[in-house]
Amino acid sequence: MKKLEHNVKEVSRHFQMPGKFAGAKRLGHGHINDTYLLTFERNKKPLHLVLQRINHHVFKDPVSLMSNFERILTHLHAIWNESGSVLKPLELIPARNEKPLYHDNKGNYWRSYLFISGTSYDKPDKQNIVHSAASIFGKFQCDLSDFPAPRLNETIPDFHNTEKRFEAFEKVFERDIKNRAMLASKEIVFAMKRKPIAGVLTGLQKKKKIPERIVHNDAKLNNVIFDRQTAHATTIVDLDTVMPGLVLYDFGDLVRTMTCPEDEDERNLSKVSIQMPLFKAIAEGYLSTARGFLTKCEREHMVFSGKLITFELGLRFLTDYLEGDTYFRIHRPDQNLDRCRCQFKLVESIEEQEEAMTKLVKSIA
Numbered sequence: 006m007k008k009l010e011h012n013v014k015e016v017s018r019h020f021q022m023p024g025k026f027a028g029a030k031r032l033g034h035g036h037i038n039d040t041y042l043l044t045f046e047r048n049k050k051p052l053h054l055v056l057q058r059i060n061h062h063v064f065k066d067p068v069s070l071m072s073n074f075e076r077i078l079t080h081l082h083a084i085w086n087e088s089g090s091v092l093k094p095l096e097l098i099p100a101r102n103e104k105p106l107y108h109d110n111k112g113n114y115w116r117s118y119l120f121i122s123g124t125s126y127d128k129p130d131k132q133n134i135v136h137s138a139a140s141i142f143g144k145f146q147c148d149l150s151d152f153p154a155p156r157l158n159e160t161i162p163d164f165h166n167t168e169k170r171f172e173a174f175e176k177v178f179e180r181d182i183k184n185r186a187m188l189a190s191k192e193i194v195f196a197m198k199r200k201p202i203a204g205v206l207t208g209l210q211k212k213k214k215i216p217e218r219i220v221h222n223d224a225k226l227n228n229v230i231f232d233r234q235t236a237h238a239t240t241i242v243d244l245d246t247v248m249p250g251l252v253l254y255d256f257g258d259l260v261r262t263m264t265c266p267e268d269e270d271e272r273n274l275s276k277v278s279i280q281m282p283l284f285k286a287i288a289e290g291y292l293s294t295a296r297g298f299l300t301k302c303e304r305e306h307m308v309f310s311g312k313l314i315t316f317e318l319g320l321r322f323l324t325d326y327l328e329g330d331t332y333f334r335i336h337r338p339d340q341n342l343d344r345c346r347c348q349f350k351l352v353e354s355i356e357e358q359e360e361a362m363t364k365l366v367k368s369i370a
Contacts, residue, residue: 011113013041013056019107020098020117022054023047029056037063038245042120053120054098058113059106064245067114069158071105074116076157077149077219077247084148091232092141093121093240121240123230129263133236135283136290138229139259141238142221143295146252149219150298157219157248164222164246165254167203167317171196174324183329189342192323195349202313206251206306214302220250225262252295253303253310259287260311261318265351270343277347278354285365292369304370308362312355319348 013029024047032042032055039058044051059067074097081094098117100107107115129135163169178186178193186193209215221228223246230240264279264287271277288307292299322345325332330341355362 009041011039011041011058013043016107016109016115017043017056017117019109019115020056020100022098022117024052027051043117053122054117055120056115056117058115059245061112061114064160066158066160067106067108070160070245071116073157073160073247074244075105077152077244080152081145081148091237091239092144095119095121095240095242095244121230122233123239124233125227125230127227128266129226129283130266132282132286134231135226135259135263136286137231137236137238138226138263139287139290140294141229141241142224142255142259143291143293145221145241146218146255147295147298152219159248160246161248164248165220165250165314165317166207167313167320168207170317170320170324171200171203174320174327177324177327181327183327185327188339189323189326189345192319192342192345192349196316196320196323199316199352202309202316205309206253206313209302209306210251214300215251215253215306216300217249218252219247220252221255222246222248222250222258224255224258251310252299253306254314256291256307257310257312257314259291260284260308260355261315261348261351263287264311265354267347269347270340271347272343274346274350277350279351279358279362281358281361281365284362288366288369292366296370299370304366307366308355308359311362312352312359315348315351315355319345319352322348 009029014026017026022045024045027044027046029041029043032040037060041056043054043056045054061067064070078094078097085092085094096119097105098119099105105116109115126134174196206215210217221241223243228241228243229238230242231237232239264283265277267276322333322341326341326345333341335341
C-alpha cells in the first residue's frame with residue numbers, strides 16, 4: 006500500500022474520534038484539499054470518518070472558513086432533521102479542544118466529519134440524476150435564504166466576479182510572459198467580443214435588482230452524494246466556497262457542468278454542446294425547490310447565468326494558459342488551452358439555443 010503523505014493516525018488523536026483507529030486511505034481526487042477516509046473500530050464494528058487538510062494557501066483564513074462551515078451545518082441540521090427530510094447535512098467531529106479544526110505544529114489545518122455512504126457521479130448522462138442534483142442545490146439555497154446575521158465570511162473574495170476575472174485576463178494577455186498569445190489568438194478574439202457580458206450580473210446587483218444570498222459557488226454533480234438504492238441526492242459536500250454571492254452563480258454552474266457529458270478538456274469539439282433534455286431536467290429540478298424564493302429578475306437571467314459562468318471558467322483557463330499554467334493543475338501540454346476551447350464551445354452552444362432555453366425556463370417557472 007502506498008504510504009500516505011501525512012501521519013493521519015497522529016492527527017486523528019486530536020479529534021474526538023469514536024473507537025480505535027483501524028486504518029486510513031486517500032479519498033477522492035480533489036485538487037485543493039487533502040482528504041482521507043479513516044476507519045475506526047467501535048463495538049467490533051467499523052465506523053468511517055473523513056479527515057481533511059484544508060489548503061491554507063487557497064483558503065487563507067481557515068478559522069473564518071470553519072466558522073461558516075459550523076453555522077451553515079447548524080442551520081441545515083435544524084431544518085432538515087426536524088422536518089424528517091431524507092437530506093443529510095455533513096456532521097462535524099470536533100477537535101479535543103471543542104473547536105471545529107485542529108492546527109498542527111507544521112502549520113496545517115485539519116477538520117473531520119462523519120463519512121456519508123452513498124454514491125457519486127462524474128458524468129451527467131442521466132436526466133433523473135441531474136434533476137435530483139439540481140433539486141438539492143435549489144433546496145440548499147432555499148433553506149439558506151433566511152440565514153440569520155451576521156453575514157458569512159468571504160472565503161475567496163470575488164470568486165465569481167466575472168468583471169475582475171476579465172481584468173485579470175487582460176493584464177496577463179498584455180504581458181504575454183510565455184509568448185503564448187499567438188497560439189491562443191482565436192480564443193482571445195472570442196473573449197474580447199464577449200467582454201460586455203462580464204459585468205451584467207454584478208451590474209444588476211449594484212442596482213439592487215438581484216439580491217445577495219448564500220451561494221455554494223461550486224455547484225456541480227460530483228459535489229453531491231446520492232442514495233445507492235433510490236439514486237436521489239441526499240448530501241451536498243465541498244462547502245468551502247459557501248459564502249455571500251448570487252444564486253445565479255450556482256445555477257450557471259449547474260448548466261456549465263451538467264448539460265454536456267463530455268470531459269472538460271475534450272479535444273473533439275464537435276462532441277461539445279448543450280443537450281436540451283439535460284438542461285430541461287436541470288431547470289425542472291432546480292425550480293422545483295427554488296421557485297418560491299427567486300425574484301423575477303433572477304428567473305429572467307437563469308439561462309444567461311449559464312452562459313456567463315461557462316464563459317468565466319473558459320476565461321480563467323485561458324488566463325492560466327497565457328500565464329504559464331500556474332493555477333490549474335495540468336497533466337499534458339496545452340491542457341488549459343483545450344479546457345478553454347471546450348468551455349467557449351459550450352458558450353457558443355448556449356448562444357445558439359438561448360431562445361429555446363429561455364422559453365423552456367419560462368414555461369417551467
